[in-house]
Amino acid sequence: MAAVRPFGKLPALNSAALLLVGSDEGAQQQLAEAILKEKKSFKISIHLATSLPLPSERDHLRPRIDLIAFMIDIKSKYSLKNVEASLAHVDASFFLGKVCFLVTGVGRVNYCSVETNAVWKLRDVYCSPVLYCELELEGIRVATAQRLLRMLQICAGHVPGVSALSFGSLMRNSEDEQP
């Protein structure tokens, strides 16, 4: 079993890799397609996984992962548990700005089974930003894809002067209006 490490490999030129971890594969596929449709100036590869750790057979084929986005579906407690279990296999230095939590399904308020407190606990403990989105709506899906793309760009180091750590701190401070 190979744990994912932020600087385990050399980066490829002008490219970035995103890892989506979540139990809802359909949503992952949707989001990945939306991201690929966006206009971008670098090569991007998106890896989908249902849980960590990643199987070690294909480890040598994988590029350096620049950003891990954990997808939590607000309608299923299982996805939250899955994410929490996977978090234990992430190298600690990823949490310095290269991890973000994506909470999907927030459009359907009637079916929430994951409490907001649980999500905030994750945010607090792992010091990573939380993005809320509703992937079934075209506009929000596109907007989320753009946000993730921008974050990926920064985490891969393509934006001079902004490091993943400083960007992560910036995002957290703007969210701290919530209790």
Place this chain on the structure above:
Amino acid sequence: MQVPLTHGVKAEKLPEQMPDHQPSPAEIVNESMSRVDAKEELLDECESIWKQMEECQSKLTLLGTETLPESDAKLSLLMMRVKALTAEYNLWQKRSPEIISTNPDVLVALGKEELQKVKNDLEMVLSTVQSKNKKLREDLKREQQWHDEQLQIVDVLSGIEEEMKNQVVQFSEKRAFQELKNKMLKLRTYKEELLNALGEFLEEHFPLPEEDGSAKKKKKNSSEEPAVELITLHEILEILINKLMSTPHEPYLTISDSFWPPYIELLLRYGIALRHPEDPNRIRLEAFHQ
């Protein structure tokens, strides 16, 4: 296309305590360069930077993996963040901006690119602001219209209110007064009518006794001549009514000689008058109204 060489590239002297600094990948995208030596110069720089990166990479691989502990994950993570942020901060303090290359071609191409980017961004901002302005103007116009309509409505309503107020006040006072007056008038006329009818009735059926013998024959105690002038039943009733109405606490009337005794008997027998319980000489009118 990406900016080829930026300040980030120069800061490749990684100190040991900062394992998390990420070198920006060096890349050349400036295909429009004509001068070969300029190109070569850039290529050489990129090569050296890439070598530096490989050195750092090898150092990093020696560090190995560590995952966050289950308990107190937040504390250890925060400590790591503190270290990393301090290291980054120190690095920024030490840096100073450097020109990437003194080659004029490179600089010109770079400058053009930057300016182009800035121009695009500004155009986007301009169009956004303009559309926002337009929308705001439309909103303002709509709100103004609504406001005017509301003012009109307020004016009309207050006018109606004024009218209604006046009408209501006048009406109620005047009308009530009028109604009371009418009622009083009606009652008075009714009272007059009743008294007249009563008077007529009494005169017809209960006249004063005649001074001839036929009347006297009827009476038993007619021993004495009626020295006192008798008053009519009508007058007796009047006196009784007045006594009851004016002094309800003392309605009793002493029978005087001017009352014709048979009439008194008549009144008493039919319950129109009542005797005083202790004094047989006093009578009162029955209180029919209570």
